Amino acid sequence: MVLNPADDNFASKLHGLLPQDVFRPVEARYLEEPRGRYAGQAGILAVPRNVDEVATLVRAAAEARVPVLPYGGGTGLVGGQVMPEGPAPLVISMERMNAIRSVHPIENVLVADAGVVLADIQSAAREANRLFPLSLAAEGSCRIGGNLSTNAGGVNVLRYGNARELCLGLEAVLPNGTVWHGLSRLRKDNTGYDLRDLLIGAEGTLGIITAAALKLFPVPADVGTAVFVVPSPEAALKLLALVREQVGEGVSAFELIHGQGLDFLAEVLPDVRQPFADRPEWCVLIELGLPAGLKPVEALETLYEGADAAGLVLDGVIAQSEAQRNELWSVREHIPEANRRIGSVSSHDVSVPISAIPEFIRRGAEVVSAVGPFRINCFGHLGDGNLHFNVFPMAGRSRDAHENQREAVKRSVHDLVHEMGGSVSAEHGIGRMKVADLERYGDPARLEAMRAIKQALDPAGIMNPGAVLRA
Amino acid sequence: MVLNPADDNFASKLHGLLPQDVFRPVEARYLEEPRGRYAGQAGILAVPRNVDEVATLVRAAAEARVPVLPYGGGTGLVGGQVMPEGPAPLVISMERMNAIRSVHPIENVLVADAGVVLADIQSAAREANRLFPLSLAAEGSCRIGGNLSTNAGGVNVLRYGNARELCLGLEAVLPNGTVWHGLSRLRKDNTGYDLRDLLIGAEGTLGIITAAALKLFPVPADVGTAVFVVPSPEAALKLLALVREQVGEGVSAFELIHGQGLDFLAEVLPDVRQPFADRPEWCVLIELGLPAGLKPVEALETLYEGADAAGLVLDGVIAQSEAQRNELWSVREHIPEANRRIGSVSSHDVSVPISAIPEFIRRGAEVVSAVGPFRINCFGHLGDGNLHFNVFPMAGRSRDAHENQREAVKRSVHDLVHEMGGSVSAEHGIGRMKVADLERYGDPARLEAMRAIKQALDPAGIMNPGAVLRA
Structure with a gap:
């Protein structure tokens, strides 16, 4: 189906529907993405303040067959947030829908607009003495709507799941401009097809998420962090099994680090303090978050002893303070930046x-x-x-x-x-970068079902065309 | 779209495609459901042995426009498993696809045919020193394919989630007879739309689940159970918050029991031993599963003291042995049976x-x-x-x-x-019993999306017609 560009004509139409301040000039940052592989086109930028304005925008785009590009924090790594080809899009940035709508500590639920920055959700949870565990490198600028649209992962998936598992309900504007009021705070609701999980991970191709009801968790009473040197990835896996037998779900993170990453750090970010004088080949960062009555440092010591007896560790550092914990995490967290400075041929x-x-x-x-x-x-x-x-x-x-x-x-x-x-x-996610990969590796029956779903919910193909599925 | 009955003509066609022993006479039990509100029609019963046979059956049904009724353990409570109206269906019972395909302790994954009885999956997990936490009254006869198709809940959802949260991947036959090979054991896979969660909870209306990759968990080192008498439901909620602050995710179950249920037990199941001589108005059954180093009985004692000081409990029994734990659970688990014997006017x-x-x-x-x-x-x-x-x-x-x-x-x-x-x-779930409720209470935008998805994936409407959505 042929789409039309978000041109002056369409702009005039939108200006007749919505207040002037919903529209802003398209700054360059909306047309870039972190890896610099795609350059977007300047169409129209809308910064709506509420779900009704989003619905008005999408309805107008559906009528005019103009492509819509939902825009969160712009931190995606697969080009889902820029449209380099086809008619210039209407970019709908969620940045002004950035309110925490409500916090329900007794329910362990927080309801947020889609444009809230992830770190602000983490803070709001902490203020209620709760944990929102989604945590990733871009948390200072990515927005929860984008996190959900891409089903973001990060360092706490092991314990708490991906973004999908952290979401109870959604409010969203569907491709025909209708609003789905699905902001359920319910833990159990078996009334029909799971539209929530279909929109999560759809990367804006099946609608725009405008708000979400999110799961909160008890804050672990105490947290401990260690980096253990392991002789091999096999040993790291056995260590993972060992620590889980010891503390169950108390393992919050289990991150593998290779010596090459430490070399890169030493080369381009020498200020990042490294835990071992002799650069190890393989090590793992382990974080435990335990309930009252268990001491993470002691648990890590017990783990080290057991692992040592089983030949699974060669050396180790257990943080004895918050400052030391941050130092260990700093090593892990600076590896992506070191990689960027070195410059990869291909990242996977x-x-x-x-x-x-x-x-x-x-x-x-x-x-x-x-x-x-x-x-x-x-x-x-x-x-x-x-x-x-x-x-x-x-x-x-x-x-x-x-x-x-x-x-x-x-x-x-x-x-x-x-x-x-x-x-x-x-x-x-798939974005634009991995569309061909999905076609090559995806299960044919599933791909056919995906295309049928896209066609059913977005027959004109206006939502983020070219992302996930070929336009 | 008009469907045709699974008649002798269609039977002849199927007999030409598949071995004789795939077909069996339709016994009465396939036409009944636990609450006796619906009576099914005798069409054709197929008991396939593998996914290819399922695919052959569905393909033939799609060509002949014959309704297909996926059949698991037959324990559903909303009539999703019997088709009282319309052309007589081809019933596909998964009972012969009952193999545990593989167990992966280091990955915490178990792969099972859809026809495996839930209790057998629990046992297979235990044999690998792991926990499969889905647990509900029908676990001795319900089958995992049905549990997933209805997104079953049960007593451990609080800690481990519904059936949906316990599934990593699916193998399924889609309504056109193609096989989706989606038996992923991956914890993270962001490659396109979430077909898994769309089939989960679709109650057989979007395809037939033939196998699933399921999440396993560490077995808690020690488990403790108590029943506390609370002055009110408000107090029960505060007690829940208190125990979570104390042991975090260690709370496996938190079940409310009303005195009316205890009265029913005393009346129709007097052999079930009750924990309190004076029948309380409200009580809660609490189960903790804790890692090594924490003693559940001590944790429950600490909880009781704190709750007592806060005026949240009036009395309490903490099980001191496995036998006592079973006795407390027996009270909770016999309430549905007591309800059945009393005979409800309406259950919600x-x-x-x-x-x-x-x-x-x-x-x-x-x-x-x-x-x-x-x-x-x-x-x-x-x-x-x-x-x-x-x-x-x-x-x-x-x-x-x-x-x-x-x-x-x-x-x-x-x-x-x-x-x-x-x-x-x-x-x-919705089944047939709550179709009108879904229409009455469902969000209109979501209902429209559901109908569009059903039409897209099952244009002839052969899969479990009349369940979830009006045929």
């Missing part, structure tokens, strides 16, 4: 069945080296089976020199992931 | 926002008494906001005497639930 946000991780790491190195000599920084959320398997030029070479190998590297890694029953997009 | 499986529970219980009694004099047994999963609010005749009267008041009772309770932001089907 993949997952495999957890028990297949060691084999994947081994075979991944093999398939990459078959393309050429590269450095690999493999790190991430081991407890979720989610690795960032990023491929870099050898020292002294630039990524530009490998531009013509990028596709081969990506293909070889993704083919391996697929062969091993994994996912080529564990937490970042 | 509802949820409201947790903090609204006390108000709902009070106003619920008011709206029912406006219809006439009844006894109310209100009990259930307080921690999930899910109550079974069941209305019975006064002593000495029979339910038949109130047949003409049933709709008025149901309507008044459901109207109240809806007004309070609740759900008229918290865990049982």
Whole structure:
């Protein structure tokens, strides 16, 4: 179906429907994305203040067959938030819908507009003596509507689940401009098809999320953090099983770190203090959040002793203070920034069945080296089976020199992931970057169902065309 | 669209496609449901052994436009498993697809055929020193495919979530007879629309689930159970907040019991030993499952002391042995059976926002008494906001005497639930019994989206027609 651009004509129409201050000039930041792979087009930018204004905008776009680009914090890594091709879109930025609508401590529920910055939701929860556990690098600028639309992951998925698992209800504007009032605070509601989870992860292609009812959790009484050096990824997996046997769901994070990442840190971010004088090949960052009566530092000491006896650890640092905890986390959290400064040839946000991780790491190195000599920084959320398997030029070479190998590297890694029953997009989504991957690796019956659902809910194809599914 | 009956003609066609032993005579049990409100029609019964046979059956039904009725354990309470109207269906019972396909302890994953009985999945998990937490009254006969299709709840939702939250991946036959191979064991996979959660809770109207990858959990090191007498539902809610502050996610169950239920037990199941000599008005059953280093009995004692100081408890029994734990659970678990023997006028499986529970219980009694004099047994999963609010005749009267008041009772309770932001089907689903309720209370934009999705995935309307949505 042919779409029309968000041109002056359409702008005039919108100005007749909504107050002037709903519209702003399209600044450059709305047309960029963090990795610089896509440049958006300047159409119309709308910054609505409430769900009714969003509905008016979408209804007008549906009538005029103008593409709509929902815009959150703009931090997505797969180009879902910029539209480089096709008719220029109506960008609907949720930045002014940024109120915490209500907090219900006794229910462990918080209701927020879609435009609230993730860190502000975390703060509002903390003020109510509760935890909102979604936590990721972009939390200072990403917005909860985008987090839900992309089903964001992060470092606490192991314990608390992805964004999808943290959401009870949604308010959303569907592609025909109707409002779904689904802001349920209910833990149980079995009345029909799960529209909530269909919109979550749809990356704005099936509607615009305007608000969400989110799950809160008790704040663990005490938190402890350690980094243990392990002899291998196999040992890391056994360590994970050991710590879970010991403290059950008390494991909040279990992050794998490779020596290559520590080398990068030392090279480009030397101020980040590293925990070990001798740079280890593999280590894991473990965080425990335990109820009253259990001491995380003691639990980590007990864990280390048991792991040592089983030959699963070579060295370890257990934080004895909040400052030391932050120092250990700082190592983990600065690895993506170090990667950016080094400049990857190809980055892969993949997952495999957890028990297949060691084999994947081994075979991944093999398939990459078959393309050429590269450095690999493999790190991430081991407890979720989610690795960032990023491929870099050898020292002294630039990524530009490998531009013509990028596709081969990506293909070889993704083919391996697929062969091993994994996912080529564990937490970042499909966006525009992985549309071809989805077509290549996706289950045909599911793809057909996805296309049928898209056609059913958005027959004109106005919602974020070109993302997830080919326009 | 007009459907055709599963008649001799269609039977001949199927016999040409599949071995003889895939077909069996339709025994009466396939045409009944637990509450006796619906009687099914005898069409054709197929008992396939694998997903390919299921696909062949559905493909043939799609071509011939014959209705398909997926059949699990037959324990559903809303008539989703029997088709009393329209052309006689092809019943596809999953009972022969009852293998545990694989167990992955290190991943905390178990993969099972859809026809495995829930209790057998629990056992297989235990054998691997893991917990599969889905637990409900019918667990000895319900099958996991049905549990997923209805997004079953039960007593452990508070801690571990509904069936939906316990599923990682599905294999399913879609309404056109194609097989979706989605048996992912991944914790993170953001590659497109969430078909899994769309099939979960769709009650067989969007396809047939043939297998599932399920989440397992660490077995709590020690479990403790108590029943505390509380002065009011308000006090029960405060007690819930208190125990969560104390042990975090360690609260596995928090069940409200009303004195009316204890009276029913005493009347019709006098062998069930009751914990208190003086029958209390309200009590709660609390179960804690804690990691090593914490003693549940001590934690419950601490809880009782704190609750006593805060005026939240009047009496209490803390089980000191497995036998005593079982005795306390036996009280809770026999309440539905006692209800059946008394015979309800109308039963309501509802949820409201947790903090609204006390108000709902009070106003619920008011709206029912406006219809006439009844006894109310209100009990259930307080921690999930899910109550079974069941209305019975006064002593000495029979339910038949109130047949003409049933709709008025149901309507008044459901109207109240809806007004309070609740759900008229918290865990049982829509089936056939609540289709009109869904139409009355459902969000119009969502209902329109549901119908569009059904039309898109099942254009001929063969899958369980008349369930969830009007055929």
